[in-house]
Amino acid sequence: MDELNKPLEQLDPDFIKNTLKVVTFDVDGVIVPTGTFLRESSDGTELTIKTHKLSAEMIDMIKELKKYVWINFSSGRALLYLQSMLSDILWDRVSLTAENGNFILMDGKIEQLALYKQSYFQKITDIRNDLKKLKEKKPNSVYGFEPKHIILTVHTAEPMSEIKEVVKKHDKENELYCLWTGEGYDIGPIKTNKKTALLFLSERLKIKPEQMITTGNYLNDKEMLDFGVGISVDLEQVSGEYAIPKKKGQLGGEILAEYLLKVLAR
Numbered sequence: 468m469d470e471l472n473k474p475l476e477q478l479d480p481d482f483i484k485n486t487l488k489v490v491t492f493d494v495d496g497v498i499v500p501t502g503t504f505l506r507e508s509s510d511g512t513e514l515t516i517k518t519h520k521l522s523a524e525m526i527d528m529i530k531e532l533k534k535y536v537w538i539n540f541s542s543g544r545a546l547l548y549l550q551s552m553l554s555d556i557l558w559d560r561v562s563l564t565a566e567n568g569n570f571i572l573m574d575g576k577i578e579q580l581a582l583y584k585q586s587y588f589q590k591i592t593d594i595r596n597d598l599k600k601l602k603e604k605k606p607n608s609v610y611g612f613e614p615k616h617i618i619l620t621v622h623t624a625e626p627m628s629e630i631k632e633v634v635k636k637h638d639k640e641n642e643l644y645c646l647w648t649g650e651g652y653d654i655g656p657i658k659t660n661k662k663t664a665l666l667f668l669s670e671r672l673k674i675k676p677e678q679m680i681t682t683g684n685y686l687n688d689k690e691m692l693d694f695g696v697g698i699s700v701d702l703e704q705v706s707g708e709y710a711i712p713k714k715k716g717q718l719g720g721e722i723l724a725e726y727l728l729k730v731l732a733r
Contacts, residue, residue: 472702472710475726482696483730487536489672489679490727491564491665491691494542494549496649496684497700498525498720503650505622507611509603514611518552526555528724533560535731539668541661543567543653543687545615546577564664567655567687569617571664573671580667581659583617590637591619594654597633610651618655620648646686653687661691680727682720683707698723 492498504517521529529538539562542549546565550572553563562573571578595612598621602609610622621630630652634645646653661683669676679695682688685704692699697707700719711719 471706475709475711478709480730486678488674489537491539491541491681492720493683493688497682505610525721529556546570566615566618568659568661568663580663594633594637595619601629618653620653622651662694665694
């Protein structure tokens with residue numbers, strides 16, 4: 468990558484019309500606003516989650532984009548969450564990749580893209596149990612956990628050194644990442660990231676990385692933005708080959724979709 472964070476306007480229209488085959492949208496902060504409300508009861512029997520949804524304009528733009536390119540959505544969120552959020556634009560020429568590259572839903576089939584030993588799940592369980600104890604001590608700081616299969620996501624009021632200390636205590640093999648997401652921490656296997664799913668998708672669609680645009684706004688998007696033509700929508704967090712500055716009232720993913728359609732619909 469010779470130059471980073473070039474203006475979107477420098478993205479070659481000829482590339483868009485003749486080379487581009489896939490657009491991968493990150494979700495939170497790219498096509499929907501960030502800001503998830505999550506509260507879990509102390510005994511874990513009640514869980515409340517409130518999130519944002521796609522704008523009607525974005526739904527229409529994605530439906531139009533599908534006429535020209537394959538649309539992929541990549542997120543750390545659970546697959547069921549993504550399926551519900553994006554139900555209006557499924558199923559034709561769309562794939563969902565969830566839990567930071569661990570799952571893909573494509574052509575009506577769910578596939579797990581990496582295998583783990585029982586010891587991995589025991590480690591995640593032990594970390595979760597310690598974090599539950601931390602929640603009991605600091606209920607106003609630790610809000611609860613998102614339901615997921617492979618990675619562990621704990622929501623907190625702010626960054627907490629105690630979270631990383633718990634992970635370090637149990638992860639003697641250094642096989643886990645512990646990333647602040649702006650709303651809490653994603654804890655999962657280093658060997659798998661969002662790029663894992665993009666490699667699978669590229670092979671399945673028989674395309675090269677340079678035929679895909681990827682988008683992202685946070686640290687868990689770094690590997691994905693290095694794959695294909697990466698476009699960052701938050702330069703304070705992560706860089707890409709191209710960048711879309713923040714604009715009040717319009718998300719980076721919306722700006723990108725609008726730009727692509729102007730070229731493709733000519």
